[in-house]
Amino acid sequence: MSQNVVVIGGGPAGLVASRRLRDLGYTPILIEKEPMLGGHLARWDRLFPDGTEARSVLKPMLEDLDGIKYFTETEVLSINRLKDTWVVKFSNGLSAQVRAILLTTGFDLFKAEKKEEYGYGIYERVITNADMEAWFKSGATPQFDDVNVIGFVHCVGSRDEKAGNRQCSKVCCVTAVKQACELKERYPKATVYCFYMDLRMFGRKFEDLYLKAQKEYGIRFVRGRVSEVSEDIDGHLFVKAEDTLFGKPLKIKMDLLVLMAGMAPAAGTQALTRMMGIQTGEDGFFLPQSIVASPCTSSREGIFFAGTATGPKTIPETLGEADAAALAIDRYLKSLEK
Ligand SMILES: Cc1cc2nc3c(=O)[nH]c(=O)nc-3n(C[C@H](O)[C@H](O)[C@H](O)COP(=O)(O)OP(=O)(O)OC[C@H]3O[C@@H](n4cnc5c(N)ncnc54)[C@H](O)[C@@H]3O)c2cc1C
Ligand code: SF4
Numbered sequence: 001m002s003q004n005v006v007v008i009g010g011g012p013a014g015l016v017a018s019r020r021l022r023d024l025g026y027t028p029i030l031i032e033k034e035p036m037l038g039g040h041l042a043r044w045d046r047l048f049p050d051g052t053e054a055r056s057v058l059k060p061m062l063e064d065l066d067g068i069k070y071f072t073e074t075e076v077l078s079i080n081r082l083k084d085t086w087v088v089k090f091s092n093g094l095s096a097q098v099r100a101i102l103l104t105t106g107f108d109l110f111k112a113e114k115k116e117e118y119g120y121g122i123y124e125r126v127i128t129n130a131d132m133e134a135w136f137k138s139g140a141t142p143q144f145d146d147v148n149v150i151g152f153v154h155c156v157g158s159r160d161e162k163a164g165n166r167q168c169s170k171v172c173c174v175t176a177v178k179q180a181c182e183l184k185e186r187y188p189k190a191t192v193y194c195f196y197m198d199l200r201m202f203g204r205k206f207e208d209l210y211l212k213a214q215k216e217y218g219i220r221f222v223r224g225r226v227s228e229v230s231e232d233i234d235g236h237l238f239v240k241a242e243d244t245l246f247g248k249p250l251k252i253k254m255d256l257l258v259l260m261a262g263m264a265p266a267a268g269t270q271a272l273t274r275m276m277g278i279q280t281g282e283d284g285f286f287l288p289q290s291i292v293a294s295p296c297t298s299s300r301e302g303i304f305f306a307g308t309a310t311g312p313k314t315i316p317e318t319l320g321e322a323d324a325a326a327l328a329i330d331r332y333l334k335s336l337e338k
Helices: 012-023 039-043 054-063 129-138 172-186 206-215 269-276 315-337
Strands: 004-008 027-031 069-071 076-082 085-090 095-098 101-103 107-109 126-128 149-156 191-196 220-223 226-231 237-243 248-254 256-261 263-265 303-305
Touching: 004 012, 004 095, 012 027, 012 039, 012 054, 012 101, 012 315, 039 054, 039 129, 076 269, 101 315, 126 129, 129 172, 129 256, 149 172, 149 248, 172 191, 172 206, 172 256, 220 237, 237 256, 303 315
Parallel strands: 004 027, 004 101, 027 069, 101 303, 126 256, 149 191, 149 256, 191 220
Antiparallel strands: 076 085, 085 095, 107 263, 226 237, 237 248
């Protein structure tokens, strides 16, 4: 008889791992707290580095759910160890007794309003990278008639001790460059600035996108932090920054400012940590047994991780880890039968 495995979080990691577990002969019980499966991928429009449509990546994940018991708008109420199993109670009244649980709870976008100096939630023309994706996805252009000068602020809530996160969120440099190019296609005459600390274009073809942004789209890259944003009487923005390469203070009138909010641990991470007696790192993400040698295995027997639940990752990295976690669970469950 096939064994159940509980998978918590129905984003790309949870979907791909569930399918892989099903293909290996298990019956995954996939729990998603939101009304829809798909996680953050369902919110993105076109993906870096090559503009692949997010929906074309998500569609096959959602089409092949045969053999997976999935429940949306469902959360975990309790998890308890009973002999060599875990007893999981869900908010929909169901429960499961399993030998393996996979945590694929992903990330939350850093709350940009916490960086008060940027005026997110106060000034209409200050938006986040996620708002920008929602605009692109809806096909709507920004509702402002004049979009002539646009700024992107990198590292919002990342690499920032004051925001409580020293780490790099990894995907926001390349997302800024991608979105800057996309805006330039919509507003060819606009002047677009990217304010960065340093550019982390680590992935395959990322550097090509950066060079294209400079050479073909004329995006202006300014090394320096934005220190203050204010609004004039017409609702336009005044952005103060320092160009640290030239040691020059800048004050630029802008029509739109896009904050590259970073990745923060998912809201329920601490509650799950307490229920299962596992650990999180200083950054608040789940901590595997070894971030080098066993990134999918927790410190407790039968608990596994995949995707951004253990820290910032791209979609290809997430999908690779989802497969790896399913194989690690298979190995673990087979080892119990010996
Ligand atoms: C602005 C932005 C743009 C990006 N663009 C790209 C791109 O172009 N290309 C690329 O490769 N990567 C991109 N990424 C990264 C990409 O979004 C992630 O790699 C991917 O979403 C990770 O998938 P995941 O399944 O680990 O997490 P998520 O997508 O966060 O999914 C986690 C799921 O778990 C659910 N969940 C959380 N907690 C619970 C709980 N307690 N109980 C039940 N369900 C729960 C959530 O609701 C969610 O559905 C981008 C990231 C950002 C911030
Ligand atoms: S990827 Fe770039 S914008 Fe994001 S935190 Fe790292 S350095 Fe900052």
